[in-house]
Amino acid sequence: MPIEARLHRAHGALTTLTNGRHSWASDVSKLLGSSDAAPDAHDLLDSALAACTALTLELYIRRKQMAVRSLRVVVAHEESKGEDGRVRYALSRELHVEGDLSDDERARLVEIAGKCPVHRILTGDVRIETRLA
Numbered sequence: 001m002p003i004e005a006r007l008h009r010a011h012g013a014l015t016t017l018t019n020g021r022h023s024w025a026s027d028v029s030k031l032l033g034s035s036d037a038a039p040d041a042h043d044l045l046d047s048a049l050a051a052c053t054a055l056t057l058e059l060y061i062r063r064k065q066m067a068v069r070s071l072r073v074v075v076a077h078e079e080s081k082g083e084d085g086r087v088r089y090a091l092s093r094e095l096h097v098e099g100d101l102s103d104d105e106r107a108r109l110v111e112i113a114g115k116c117p118v119h120r121i122l123t124g125d126v127r128i129e130t131r132l133a
Helices: 041-064 103-113 117-122
Strands: 004-007 015-018 023-026 068-081 087-099
Touching: 023 041, 041 068, 041 087, 041 103, 041 117, 087 103
Parallel strands: none
Antiparallel strands: 004 015, 015 023, 068 087
16 A cells, blocks of 8 residues: 655644555654654654564564563664765664573574565665656
8 A cells, every 4th residue: 555645834844644544644853944743754764674573573473482571673773975975874673582582592583583574675676766746
């Protein structure tokens, strides 16, 4: 389902997004002329990886009936420019897993994290086509 973003210029840069079933918001900081009323687009991108990782791991943990008491995923990013002028976006992901797990089970969870669909998209060949409608 496509995502629609609608900018509300009367509120700075506050933007509402919908997929037809759910709605959420994004904004930019006060330094960029808005009210910082919602996460910015980078936060949304990072949160997609965090959410997908947590959900992928949870499904695996349930299927394997692993003794996990809690699961938390932390995603952060650093942005820089390369010598070629292209943006370099480096994501880091930490898995915080509490439970009685062997070293092999813990290693397997790290491996499974790399199989979440958003991880695969972000590390794959992404193309973006833009047209004026």
